[in-house]
Amino acid sequence: MLTTRPILRRFGMYLCRDCINREYGVRLNREDVRYKYTEDPCPYCGATNHVVTSFTVTGLIKMRHVWEHRDS
Numbered sequence: 241m242l243t244t245r246p247i248l249r250r251f252g253m254y255l256c257r258d259c260i261n262r263e264y265g266v267r268l269n270r271e272d273v274r275y276k277y278t279e280d281p282c283p284y285c286g287a288t289n290h291v292v293t294s295f296t297v298t299g300l301i302k303m304r305h306v307w308e309h310r311d312s
């Protein structure tokens with residue numbers, strides 16, 4: 241099952257949507273992800289963006305495309 245686990249494994253933390261888009265070269269939209277229900281800032285960029293903890297089906301399709309063509 242494809243989840244956000246590869247992100248956790250690579251970065252040691254969950255990232256916000258902006259960071260995922262930047263680091264993985266994807267274009268995840270709001271409806272592609274599910275957020276953690278806290279107001280904590282992204283631990284990676286420090287911005288007060290919501291941290292992504294899982295993907296919806298459309299998000300999974302976009303991330304699967306990335307992960308199938310890379311090692312991480």
Ligand SMILES: [Zn+2]
Nearest residue numbers: 256259282285
């Ligand atoms: Zn971030």
